[in-house]
Amino acid sequence: MMMNSSYRPSGGPDLSLLGPPKRRSRLLIVDDQPINIQVLYQVFASEYQVMVATSGPQALEMCRDKSPDLVLLDVQMPGMNGYEVCRQIKADANLRDLPVIFVTVHSDAKEETFGLELGAVDYIAKPFNPAVVRARVKAHLQLKLQGDLLRHLSFIDGLTGVYNRRYFDECCEQEFQRALRNANEIGLLIIDVDFFKRYNDHYGHLAGDEALRQVAAILNMQLKRPGDFVSRFGGEEFACVLPETDLEGARGLAQEVLDAVRMAHIAHASSDVGPFLTISVGCAVMRPQSGRAAAELISAADEQLYLAKSKGRGCVSCVQL
Numbered sequence: 001m002m003m004n005s006s007y008r009p010s011g012g013p014d015l016s017l018l019g020p021p022k023r024r025s026r027l028l029i030v031d032d033q034p035i036n037i038q039v040l041y042q043v044f045a046s047e048y049q050v051m052v053a054t055s056g057p058q059a060l061e062m063c064r065d066k067s068p069d070l071v072l073l074d075v076q077m078p079g080m081n082g083y084e085v086c087r088q089i090k091a092d093a094n095l096r097d098l099p100v101i102f103v104t105v106h107s108d109a110k111e112e113t114f115g116l117e118l119g120a121v122d123y124i125a126k127p128f129n130p131a132v133v134r135a136r137v138k139a140h141l142q143l144k145l146q147g148d149l150l151r152h153l154s155f156i157d158g159l160t161g162v163y164n165r166r167y168f169d170e171c172c173e174q175e176f177q178r179a180l181r182n183a184n185e186i187g188l189l190i191i192d193v194d195f196f197k198r199y200n201d202h203y204g205h206l207a208g209d210e211a212l213r214q215v216a217a218i219l220n221m222q223l224k225r226p227g228d229f230v231s232r233f234g235g236e237e238f239a240c241v242l243p244e245t246d247l248e249g250a251r252g253l254a255q256e257v258l259d260a261v262r263m264a265h266i267a268h269a270s271s272d273v274g275p276f277l278t279i280s281v282g283c284a285v286m287r288p289q290s291g292r293a294a295a296e297l298i299s300a301a302d303e304q305l306y307l308a309k310s311k312g313r314g315c316v317s318c319v320q321l
C-alpha cells in the first residue's frame with residue numbers, strides 16, 4: 001500500500017486513528033440520474049457525509065481529492081461507465097483500498113460476477129430496500145475502518161510510536177519522486193544516539209528503551225511542517241525526511257533537534273561528549289534529477305553521520321549533493 005503524505009500530520013503517525021472515529025464516514029454517490037442520487041442521498045444523509053458525482057471522470061477526481069470511505073457506483077453512465085471507474089480505482093495505488101459497491105438495475109449473475117471480479121465489494125440491485133442497503137454499507141464501512149487501522153499500525157514502530165523502517169522506505173522514495181517531478185529540493189537527516197551501547201550497559205536495556213522513546217518524542221516535536229516525518233531507521237538511529245527543504249533549512253533543523261535532545265538533560269554518565277545524552281546528525285540535501293535515486297540521498301546522509309561521529313559526536317555534518 002502506498003501512503004499518501006498529504007494525509008500525514010507533521011512528524012509522527014496520526015495516533016487519533018487508534019481511538020473512536022472523530023468524523024462521520026464519507027460516502028461518494030456516483031450516478032448520472034438526479035432522481036437516483038436523491039433516493040440514495042435520503043437513505044444516507046442523516047448518518048454519513050454524502051458527496052455526489054454525476055460522471056466517471058468527476059468520480060475519479062473526487063476519490064483522489066476528497067478521500068471518501070466508500071463509493072456507491074452506478075454502472076450505466078454515458079462516457080465512462082461504472083466498470084471503468086472501478087477498474088481505474090483498483091489500478092491506482094492510492095485508491096485501491098477504497099471499497100466500491102455497484103448499484104444497478106442490471107443484476108444478472110454474469111454482470112454481478114464481472115463487477116465483483118473488478119474488485120467491487122458488493123453489488124446492489126435496483127429497486128432496493130433502504131434498510132438492507134444501509135446495513136450493507138455499514139458493514140463494509142466497518143471493514144474498511146478496520147483495514148485502515150491495521151495498515152496504519154503496520155507502519156508504526158512498536159517501541160517508539162514513530163513511523164517504522166517500512167514506512168520510511170516507501171515514503172522516502174515517494175517524496176523523492178515528488179521532488180523530482182516538482183523540481184524541488186529534498187533533505188534527509190539520519191540521527192544516531194551517541195555512545196548508546198554504553199548507555200545500555202550503564203543504565204540497563206529498559207532504560208535504553210525509554211531513552212529511545214524520549215528521543216523519538218523530541219524529534220517528533222521539532223518537525224512542524226506537514227510533509228516532514230520521523231521514522232526509526234535502525235536500532236538507535238532515526239531518519240527525518242524533509243520535503244521542499246534547502247541546505248540552510250535542513251542544517252537549521254538538524255541543529256534544533258541536536259539542541260533539543262541535549263536540553264532534555266537525559267543523564268548519560270558514561271558518554272565522552274558530556275553529562276547528558278546527545279545525538280549526532282548526518283544531513284544531505286539534493287534537487288533530484290532523472291537518473292538519480294533516493295538511495296544516493298540516504299547513503300550521503302549516512303556518510304555525513306559518520307563524519308559527525310568522527311568529529312567528536314554531538315554535532316551536525318551536512319552536504320549538498
Ligand SMILES: Nc1nc2c(ncn2[C@@H]2O[C@H](COP(=O)(O)OP(=O)(O)OP(=O)(O)O)[C@@H](O)[C@H]2O)c(=O)[nH]1
Nearest residue numbers: 192193194195196197198200205206208209235236
Ligand atoms: N535499549 C535498546 N538498545 C538498542 C535498541 N536498538 C539498538 N540498541 C543498542 O544500541 C547500541 C548501538 O551501539 P553502537 O552501534 O556500538 O553505537 P554507540 O554505542 O551508540 O556508539 P556511537 O554510535 O559510535 O556513538 C547497541 O548496544 C544496541 O544493542 C533498542 O531498541 N533498545
